[in-house]
Amino acid sequence: MNDLDEAKKIVENSDKIVFFGGAGVSTASGIPDFRSATGLYNKKNNSDFSPEYMLSHEFFINHPDLFQKYVLENLIVDGVLPNKAHYSLTKLENANKLLGVITQNIDSLDKMAGTKNIAEIHGNLRDYYCVNCNTSYDLKYYKENIPCTCKKCGGVVRPDVTLYGEVPPQDQFLKAINWIKKADTMIVAGSSLVVYPASSLINYFQNGKLILINYDSTNYDFMADIVIHDDIGKTLEYITEDINEG
Numbered sequence: 001m002n003d004l005d006e007a008k009k010i011v012e013n014s015d016k017i018v019f020f021g022g023a024g025v026s027t028a029s030g031i032p033d034f035r036s037a038t039g040l041y042n043k044k045n046n047s048d049f050s051p052e053y054m055l056s057h058e059f060f061i062n063h064p065d066l067f068q069k070y071v072l073e074n075l076i077v078d079g080v081l082p083n084k085a086h087y088s089l090t091k092l093e094n095a096n097k098l099l100g101v102i103t104q105n106i107d108s109l110d111k112m113a114g115t116k117n118i119a120e121i122h123g124n125l126r127d128y129y130c131v132n133c134n135t136s137y138d139l140k141y142y143k144e145n146i147p148c149t150c151k152k153c154g155g156v157v158r159p160d161v162t163l164y165g166e167v168p169p170q171d172q173f174l175k176a177i178n179w180i181k182k183a184d185t186m187i188v189a190g191s192s193l194v195v196y197p198a199s200s201l202i203n204y205f206q207n208g209k210l211i212l213i214n215y216d217s218t219n220y221d222f223m224a225d226i227v228i229h230d231d232i233g234k235t236l237e238y239i240t241e242d243i244n245e246g
């Protein structure tokens with residue numbers, strides 16, 4: 001049996017799957033991977049700052065207006081839709097085979113595809129809040145009010161995403177660890193696993209089958225039971241094609 005069919009068999013025989021996804025899951029939806037060579041890092045911007053620095057806690061504190069503008073122009077992408085990868089995961093959840101989806105992405109595409117159990121370990125771009133009084137705001141308010149300040153106290157409003165130099169949201173992180181510990185199958189896709197906390201999360205998976213799906217090889221390939229270097233959407237669609245949603 002080849003690796004792809006072996007992965008299919010593992011998924012069909014499991015009802016405690018946890019999925020861990022990185023930027024590669026969303027690239028087919030047109031979301032740029034800002035850490036990749038073709039992504040945001042290489043995009044010319046009219047600024048003396050690197051994109052990594054512009055998405056850091058330090059930059060946000062020192063230049064809130066520039067930060068807000070940068071997020072609006074580079075991270076918030078209108079009209080994107082989930083792809084085969086997201087829909088395959090929703091299918092697994094509907095068939096009661098999936099504990100949850102852990103994502104490093106902030107694009108809400110898993111939620112849009114209909115998946116319910118999601119741990120967004122880098123936050124999301126749906127929710128905004130005042131750093132001073134914690135009042136919640138939505139994307140519409142943020143987009144229409146750059147530079148965006150709080151209606152109640154005048155404080156700076158920011159997206160609920162984890163910036164460089166910040167700690168990931170603990171509730172999401174703990175939910176992710178809980179799923180990984182319970183899972184008998186872990187699928188990791190579209191993540192190079194070099195960025196914290198991805199690298200630490202995978203270590204919580206102790207007992208079961210590890211399936212890695214990624215175009216390029218990763219430092220964790222040696223740990224995996226099955227490694228598939230191919231398109232994520234195509235692979236997940238094939239692996240889940242015989243699953244009955246019930």
Ligand SMILES: [Zn+2]
Pocket residue numbers: 130131132133134135150151152153154155
């Ligand atoms: Zn406020």
